[in-house]
Amino acid sequence: MGRDNVRSIIFIIFGFILTFYIFSKIKKKILSEVESLLWVFASIIIILLSIFPGILDRIAIAIGIKYPPALLFLLGILILFFLTIRQEEKISVLNERIKRLAQYNALNKHEIEELQKKLGERSKNE
């Protein structure tokens, strides 16, 4: 019983530290609005689970998972998976934008050179 209490307190402290960490990032506007909401949601779950670890055990057994921590790992992996896919989406969008910028940069340079040539010819003729 005593060990369980110590463990619970440690996890609760971790839960709050993580929550404060996330909130500080949100405050500094490092995370976007949508991301912030997701992370707040995540920190609430983490705190709940750390205060009531029994929830996890009960859900796990109800689903049929014999080793409750496995449920935690599974959820963690699924969430990371989801986040990774979202990041990939964002990277694709960024890549497309960078590509467009590079293309237009090259075309603009070309136009500038053409204009410079024309200006050069005009001043020669004058």
Next chain:
Amino acid sequence: MRMKDILVIVPVFNEEKNIKKVIEELRRDLQEADILVIDDGSCDKTLNIIKKLNVDYVSLPFNLGYSAALQTGYIYASKKHYSYVIQFDGDGQHIAIEAKKLIDYIKKLDVDILIGSRFRNKNYYRHPFLKKIGTKIFQYIIKIITKVDITDPTSGFQILNKKIISEYARMNNFPEYPDANLIIEMIFKGYKIGEISTIMNPRKHGKGMYSGIYEVIKYFIKLFNLIFVLTLHYKIFNGKR
């Protein structure tokens, strides 16, 4: 200087050994077209050579890859209102005189895209076995889905008309490997694609084993993308019916 009706776009990346020959050949044998070299962020002497040759060029700030470099050419051609664009490789594989055939036949056959195929005339072009299988697979898939027979779907030797130029210039997420799936997509969009037999110089050998595996991986990626694009479009197609 009066602008011609046709633009040859030559995307190059580190082709200091070949670019001079290619440009001289184009100037000599394809005088009906303006030339635009697209330097795809080369880090060797390519850009210096291009400048010395006094050929029209566009220089990308860093390497974007073959298809993005091509797209830069399409944007240029679209802005300047060219009627036709010919894609011409800067490594010396394509032959300028053969490009004249492309120009003749796109008008004769009344198609939007005309591909110059290495394989229509059987047996003259030596193709590594694995690549042959890959090409055949794509040819088969294209034929089943669209009933159009393209014997060389990965050939970069093509001529495109104004409609295609503008479509490609605008296209977001222009495919990195623009062959079979792009062909099918354009057919689904209602464009006409034709193919004629042309001669090309044999490709210079790559780096042996490394190049072989890399090509195989590329083919798998293309195949996967192809099937993906197909299922998407097939649903839309079915929906319209």
